[in-house]
Amino acid sequence: MTATENRGMARIAEPGEGIGLDELALATRNHGLPLEALRYDVTPPGLHYVLTHFDIPAVDPASWQLRIGGAVDRPLALRLDDLVRRPAVTSRVLLECAGNGRARLEPRPVSQPWLLEAVGTAEWTGTPLAPLLEEAGISPAAVDVAFTGADHGVERGVEQDYARGLPLADALHPEALLVWAMNGQPLPPQHGAPLRLLVPGWYGMAHVKWLTRIDVLTEPFTGYQNATAYRLKVDAEEAGDPVTRIRPRALMAPPGWPDFMTRERFVRAGAVPLSGRAWSGRAPVTRVEVSTDGGRTWEDAALGPADPDHPFAWRGWTCAWTAAPGAHELLVRATDEQGTQPVEPEWNRQGMANNLVQRVPVTVLPG
Ligand SMILES: Nc1nc2c(c(=O)[nH]1)N[C@H]1C(S)=C(S)[C@@H](COP(=O)(O)O)O[C@H]1N2
Numbered sequence: 001m002t003a004t005e006n007r008g009m010a011r012i013a014e015p016g017e018g019i020g021l022d023e024l025a026l027a028t029r030n031h032g033l034p035l036e037a038l039r040y041d042v043t044p045p046g047l048h049y050v051l052t053h054f055d056i057p058a059v060d061p062a063s064w065q066l067r068i069g070g071a072v073d074r075p076l077a078l079r080l081d082d083l084v085r086r087p088a089v090t091s092r093v094l095l096e097c098a099g100n101g102r103a104r105l106e107p108r109p110v111s112q113p114w115l116l117e118a119v120g121t122a123e124w125t126g127t128p129l130a131p132l133l134e135e136a137g138i139s140p141a142a143v144d145v146a147f148t149g150a151d152h153g154v155e156r157g158v159e160q161d162y163a164r165g166l167p168l169a170d171a172l173h174p175e176a177l178l179v180w181a182m183n184g185q186p187l188p189p190q191h192g193a194p195l196r197l198l199v200p201g202w203y204g205m206a207h208v209k210w211l212t213r214i215d216v217l218t219e220p221f222t223g224y225q226n227a228t229a230y231r232l233k234v235d236a237e238e239a240g241d242p243v244t245r246i247r248p249r250a251l252m253a254p255p256g257w258p259d260f261m262t263r264e265r266f267v268r269a270g271a272v273p274l275s276g277r278a279w280s281g282r283a284p285v286t287r288v289e290v291s292t293d294g295g296r297t298w299e300d301a302a303l304g305p306a307d308p309d310h311p312f313a314w315r316g317w318t319c320a321w322t323a324a325p326g327a328h329e330l331l332v333r334a335t336d337e338q339g340t341q342p343v344e345p346e347w348n349r350q351g352m353a354n355n356l357v358q359r360v361p362v363t364v365l366p367g
């Protein structure tokens with residue numbers, strides 16, 4: 001197969017094949033949340049994960065405009081000043097990349113090789129999308145809304161602007177925002193300056209960065225990032241289901257201290273407080289459980305109260321562990337109103353929406 005043909009295909013790693021230089025190049029551009037940063041309610045600047053398919057585009061905020069068009073009565077062209085003058089809301093929202101956990105799948109889909117760190121929670125400030133669409137006058141025949149970014153590239157042989165379609169009902173949801181600030185500061189270049197879409201509860205790919213165009217469509221959007229990428233499918237030929245809302249997950253801030261190379265953890269015997277975060281974008285989290293014996297037995301963690309002001313943020317949990325000397329494997333799993341995280345991997349060929357439980361090997365040293 002030629003290199004050009006090969007670029008057109010999603011590749012699955014051969015059995016035992018290690019992470020390649022192409023995956024390493026992606027991993028150094030797209031960094032994750034260091035898991036110890038789970039301690040912060042709001043992820044501090046620079047610690048939020050980043051995922052960018054192509055390059056961070058050069059966007060001049062002075063000449064930048066957002067165009068709203070397609071099946072509308074009155075197309076709009078808005079400058080950043082026009083948007084910032086509109087009613088503003090600040091929303092604390094968790095983002096998670098749909099590829100989180102991909103690197104542990106076997107066989108491994110060759111792509112951005114996330115372990116578990118493709119997550120973060122920020123305070124996003126912007127204006128609700130629905131009133132802008134209503135002002136433009138949505139065609140009664142509208143079904144989808146397409147959001148296009150200023151970034152451009154080639155993915156599996158297809159040259160494209162990064163663009164995603166969203167069902168009209170989701171675009172009209174009062175929580176969908178056009179945001180220009182993150183944690184009280186102008187959006188940083190890597191997070192979509194000057195403006196990005198925010199669709200609370202959805203996996204990361206829906207939150208289009210460097211927004212330039214919004215088009216109301218009377219047919220379902222068939223762009224690459226909806227029709228080809230972000231599909232849950234096992235066989236290459238099947239159409240698969242679209243990736244939408246975030247499945248439940250809990251993560252633990254790994255306790256104790258790490259080994260520099262292996263990241264193996266060490267603690268001293270005795271009382272070891274365990275803590276972390278839990279979330280779901282599809283239903284409220286109802287329970288978090290911890291296992292300190294490799295998944296043989298589980299106990300309930302204390303789940304922090306749901307904050308009605310921040311329904312799309314993560315929640316804290318804590319669990320007391322009395323650690324005895326020896327090797328242990330810690331696990332944590334979340335349950336929401338629709339179900340529990342799987343302990344066995346659920347494979348799909350793009351490695352999407354994989355919410356397999358986290359496992360943290362820990363060596364307990366004599367106290
Ligand atoms: N224009 C544009 N928007 C984009 C992307 C992109 O490559 N281009 N990546 C998406 C993906 S896959 C994710 S997970 C989130 C990541 O957002 P963050 O980098 O602000 O954490 O942005 C989404 N929005």
Ligand SMILES: [Mo]
Nearest residue numbers: 051097098204
């Ligand atoms: Mo993503």
